[in-house]
Amino acid sequence: MHAAAPPRPLISRPAGPISGRARVPGDKSISHRALMLGGVALGTSEIHGLLEGEDVLRTAAAMRLLGAEVERGADGVWRAEGRGVGALIEPEDVLDLGNSGTSARLLLGLLASHPLTACLTGDASLRRRPMGRVIQPLAEIGAGFAARAGGRVPLAITGAAEPMPIRYRLPVASAQVKSAVLLAALNTPGSTSVIEPEPVRDHTELMLRHFGARLSIEREPDGARASTLEGQPELKGRRIRVPADPSSAAFPAVAALIRPGSELRLEGVGLNPHRTGLYETLREMGAEIQTLDARAEAGEPVGDLLIRAGRLRGIEVPASRAPSMIDEYPILAVAAAFAEGRTVMRGLAELKVKESDRLAAIAEGLARCGVKVETGPDSLTVEGAGAPPKGGARIATRLDHRIAMAFLVLGIGAKEPVTVDDAAPIETSFPGFAALMNGLGAEIAEATPPA
Numbered sequence: 001m002h003a004a005a006p007p008r009p010l011i012s013r014p015a016g017p018i019s020g021r022a023r024v025p026g027d028k029s030i031s032h033r034a035l036m037l038g039g040v041a042l043g044t045s046e047i048h049g050l051l052e053g054e055d056v057l058r059t060a061a062a063m064r065l066l067g068a069e070v071e072r073g074a075d076g077v078w079r080a081e082g083r084g085v086g087a088l089i090e091p092e093d094v095l096d097l098g099n100s101g102t103s104a105r106l107l108l109g110l111l112a113s114h115p116l117t118a119c120l121t122g123d124a125s126l127r128r129r130p131m132g133r134v135i136q137p138l139a140e141i142g143a144g145f146a147a148r149a150g151g152r153v154p155l156a157i158t159g160a161a162e163p164m165p166i167r168y169r170l171p172v173a174s175a176q177v178k179s180a181v182l183l184a185a186l187n188t189p190g191s192t193s194v195i196e197p198e199p200v201r202d203h204t205e206l207m208l209r210h211f212g213a214r215l216s217i218e219r220e221p222d223g224a225r226a227s228t229l230e231g232q233p234e235l236k237g238r239r240i241r242v243p244a245d246p247s248s249a250a251f252p253a254v255a256a257l258i259r260p261g262s263e264l265r266l267e268g269v270g271l272n273p274h275r276t277g278l279y280e281t282l283r284e285m286g287a288e289i290q291t292l293d294a295r296a297e298a299g300e301p302v303g304d305l306l307i308r309a310g311r312l313r314g315i316e317v318p319a320s321r322a323p324s325m326i327d328e329y330p331i332l333a334v335a336a337a338f339a340e341g342r343t344v345m346r347g348l349a350e351l352k353v354k355e356s357d358r359l360a361a362i363a364e365g366l367a368r369c370g371v372k373v374e375t376g377p378d379s380l381t382v383e384g385a386g387a388p389p390k391g392g393a394r395i396a397t398r399l400d401h402r403i404a405m406a407f408l409v410l411g412i413g414a415k416e417p418v419t420v421d422d423a424a425p426i427e428t429s430f431p432g433f434a435a436l437m438n439g440l441g442a443e444i445a446e447a448t449p450p451a
């Protein structure tokens, strides 16, 4: 099923300033949720600025197999004709979710309260990632699972005919797990609560409300946030404008910071406070990043970011900030390699179960580029020299889009070019990455595969 596509190596050469204006593609998290909720609302949802990356297209294809009409109009606007809450149909074929952990975990949630059986699979990276974290609460709701060892895909789910509301305290800081439970709660009678000791992104809650669901948020005595959804609401089709993805904006932003003389404006970036930990950290490191034209779109805060190159200094990044920048450690580690002094990042255990073991991938890649780096069980220390690192290495991407983009950015500012062995995974979240970067002054080109 996964005929291995030939690897697509790219090389990034030291370049001039990274300057101009750009809008990076739509937010991946919000795009998945817009398609899923659009598919279970009644009537038409119009989605503007949907991320047309492979991960989100996998969600679109899955929603079609589940009976929703989801199409891209000639005007670039996506339209979903939903089936109504609880009315998804049994898919005739396997749901192949490619590289997308978000598709897999959130769809399992949606399916858990439908009386149907579905089989899920994915690429070599997704087949290694743990699904037990969603299987556990969804089984409490009443869904049945047959999964590979360690709760991995391929797996089959049979949703509950009579789903039970639960009160679930997240054992890991994961928006995917929280969202899976809330999506299962949609077709569950009564109220389902998810308690998060460490707050994680809240796009699911914001969008559920946008579609008309009743969702309340309260504080537990220990300060944890409890979100409670009243089951079986009537969701109505809505218009959604997807902000530019702050996790994608991070790559050109750091490229501009590390390349002297750069001045870059990134437009319409999502600035949900649960997603902006990287920008806070970079500002603490001395970066000049201004927010302009702050506004709200479809319940989400948005603004332009104006970034100017400048000197960065190493800092200690608190573990408590990890959930708000969990996808940004690869590019933060690259910024840290250019900074003066030591940057210590803690609370990184979750990085080991992303598209690759990112803790290992970052450490290995930086070491190859001549950067002094140390890892602990859940920490990473990067010694920045306050000057461009050597570069001049070939980096193993490990089917991980963010590892590929982070090291291509390192190549923009390093002394010698950096090659990534396979840039194809970038299409999962940031189609057109190399072209956008080159339009701003980068020099990223096809590289020859090894003989």
Ligand code: S3P
Binding pocket: 028, 029, 030, 102, 173, 174, 175, 176, 177, 179, 201, 326, 327, 350
């Ligand atoms: C996501 C949540 C995060 C993040 C992923 C997208 C989401 O994963 O890393 O890229 O859309 O909910 P976890 O929930 O595993 O932390």
